[in-house]
Amino acid sequence: MSVPDVLRGLRAAEEAAGRAPGSARLVAITKGHSVEEITEHVLQHGTFPLGENRGQELRDKARALPGQDWHFIGPLQRNKIKYLAPVTLVHTLEVAWQAEEIARHAEAWGRAPDVLLQVSNGERQKHGVSAENLRALYDQVRQTGLNVRGLMVMAPYDDPAAARAVFADTQARAHDLGLSELSMGMSDDYPEAVRYGATLVRVGRALFQ
Numbered sequence: 466m467s468v469p470d471v472l473r474g475l476r477a478a479e480e481a482a483g484r485a486p487g488s489a490r491l492v493a494i495t496k497g498h499s500v501e502e503i504t505e506h507v508l509q510h511g512t513f514p515l516g517e518n519r520g521q522e523l524r525d526k527a528r529a530l531p532g533q534d535w536h537f538i539g540p541l542q543r544n545k546i547k548y549l550a551p552v553t554l555v556h557t558l559e560v561a562w563q564a565e566e567i568a569r570h571a572e573a574w575g576r577a578p579d580v581l582l583q584v585s586n587g588e589r590q591k592h593g594v595s596a597e598n599l600r601a602l603y604d605q606v607r608q609t610g611l612n613v614r615g616l617m618v619m620a621p622y623d624d625p626a627a628a629r630a631v632f633a634d635t636q637a638r639a640h641d642l643g644l645s646e647l648s649m650g651m652s653d654d655y656p657e658a659v660r661y662g663a664t665l666v667r668v669g670r671a672l673f674q
């Protein structure tokens with residue numbers, strides 16, 4: 466698999482779902498890969514948002530690859546938020562203090578990233594806001610002045626039926642909140658996520674094989 470394969474897969478999934486071409490965008494997850502590998506496997510195929518899950522790694526790669534659009538997809542630790550200056554979209558906001566901390570740094574950065582709220586997939590996973598607390602978090606984050614563009618979820622890995630239920634549920638919650646961006650789907654399940662309205666798919670492994 467490679468970037469062109471995944472782009473073909475995305476177009477086929479959009480078509481199968483009756484969606485407009487380009488309505489589901491690839492976020493290339495580059496964590497763990499060197500600048501040389503990113504250049505060879507991703508950037509030679511076009512321009513894509515690049516997703517990283519560790520603050521320092523993101524900062525260093527953003528210095529080495531200026532002009533790219535950086536997204537953050539990792540856990541937001543208080544002492545690492547300072548590294549997120551180059552980020553335009555944070556996918557993983559799950560607690561109100563994270564929004565306050567990002568908004569505080571954004572004053573020094575001169576601009577703020579947009580954010581997605583990560584929702585819990587209900588199961589084994591420790592990350593994400595619960596269904597009961599989603600509306601309250603949404604209100605709290607908006608009070609910090611950050612722009613909430615949508616929701617993000619990580620589906621269970623090994624259970625396609627459960628993954629479909631999680632995608633459908635997340636789509637419904639975004640709709641209830643009037644949010645248009647849905648970050649869901651990874652290497653193994655992005656076509657399924659597109660069926661349920663994903664607008665951003667976070668694909669890593671499949672780009673580098």
Ligand SMILES: *Cc1c(COP(=O)(O)O)cnc(C)c1O
Nearest residue numbers: 494518538651652667668669670
């Ligand atoms: C690593 C990662 C991905 C990409 O997963 P692959 O299986 O490599 O496609 C997507 N989302 C998050 C949050 C990740 O940490």
